[in-house]
Amino acid sequence: DGGITQSPKYLFRKEGQNVTLSCEQNLNHDAMYWYRQDPGQGLRLIYYSQIVNDFQKGDIAEGYSVSREKKESFPLTVTSAQKNPTAFYLCASSTGTSNEQFFGPGTRLTVL
Amino acid sequence: AQKVTQAQTEISVVEKEDVTLDCVYETRDTTYYLFWYKQPPSGELVFLIRRNSFDEQNEISGRYSWNFQKSTSSFNFTITASQVVDSAVYFCALDLPLSNFGNEKLTFGTGTRLTIIP
Numbered sequence: 132d133g134g135i136t137q138s139p140k141y142l143f144r145k146e147g148q149n150v151t152l153s154c155e156q157n158l159n160h161d162a163m164y165w166y167r168q169d170p171g172q173g174l175r176l177i178y179y180s181q182i183v184n185d186f187q188k189g190d191i192a193e194g195y196s197v198s199r200e201k202k203e204s205f206p207l208t209v210t211s212a213q214k215n216p217t218a219f220y221l222c223a224s225s226t227g228t229s230n231e232q233f234f235g236p237g238t239r240l241t242v243l
Numbered sequence: 244a245q246k247v248t249q250a251q252t253e254i255s256v257v258e259k260e261d262v263t264l265d266c267v268y269e270t271r272d273t274t275y276y277l278f279w280y281k282q283p284p285s286g287e288l289v290f291l292i293r294r295n296s297f298d299e300q301n302e303i304s305g306r307y308s309w310n311f312q313k314s315t316s317s318f319n320f321t322i323t324a325s326q327v328v329d330s331a332v333y334f335c336a337l338d339l340p341l342s343n344f345g346n347e348k349l350t351f352g353t354g355t356r357l358t359i360i361p
Contacts, residue, residue, distance in 0.1 A: 164349075173247075173334055173351035174288075189349075219286065229276050229340040234288040 133158045135235035137222050142240045144216075152207045152238050154222035163205035164223040164232060167191060174221065180205055181227075209240065216242045245270040247337050249352035256325055257360050264320045264355045266335030272296075276338040277311065277318045282354070283331045291333075294318065322357075330359045 135156045144150045156163065162181050166174040176189030180199040194213025199205055205224075209216045219239050223232040246269040256262045268277065279291040292302060294311050302309045306323045322329055335352040 166351075171252075171353070173249075173353040174336075175351070176349050179349075221286075221288065223288070229338050231278065231290040231293050232288075233290070234280075237286045 135222060135224055135233055137220075137235035137238050140236065140238060142238055144240070144242050146242055147211045149211060150209050150216075150240065152209065152220055152222075152240070154205045154207065154235060156203050156205075156222075156224045156233075156235075158224055158233060159202070160224035160226055160233070161202070162225045162227055162230075163199065164225075165189075165195070165197065165205070165207045166221045166223065168219040168221060168237075177207065216240060245272070245275075245337055245339060245350050247335055247350050247352035249333075249335055249355050251355045252353070253356045253358070255358040255360060258327060259324050261321060261323050262325055262357065264322075264333050264335075264357065266318045266320065266352060268316050268318065268335070268337045270337060270339060272339050274340060276340065278336040278338065279309065279318075279320050280334045280336065281331045282334065288334070291320075325359045327359045327361050330357060332356045 137154050164179040165177040167177055168174050175191050177195050178186050178189055178197045180186035183199055183202050186197050186199050194210055196208045219237050221237045222235040225232045248267045275296045277294045280288040282288050292309055299311050308321045310319045332354045334354045338349045
């Protein structure tokens, strides 16, 4: 079945450690996105990529990094520079920017 | 900068009642897209509708309907004859396809939590 996978669903890390969240899609979509969701808040765009080997910063890129070496993969690294990394992270993809996005199930990251 | 306001934080209605979720947006751009997404308890967002700024026709899809009014910068969502399965958080979003800056490109509202009481 086509879709977006994010793993793991729950992730725990110690403060000061970098952690990489995976996002894979088999929808053949060009564009991919990373969002952060905090309780009672909407989604905030961290990074997005319109094409392989290219990506753009969103609203809250500080403390995060991404890569887009393959069309189907868009991993997000939460670095130790991110002051408050505990949140729910959602990955999405679309056939092009401004088209409807398809979302993965999310990863809930807790930094202890 | 653009902004999306969903003033209703939480709404509860009894099953079979109609309910309208409000969305008000702000942008100086004349070309933009508006979206509604549903987030059930599982967490994964589900696309509901996309509307471009040049198409003000209202849309109906089954029990769902959307009212787009540029004059009031609103894009409201109505569920008719609500069902328990409609319980979720609903997000309105604004996309600016011609923006040169990624951080002004896509903005979500804070969401409305809808609870349908059986």
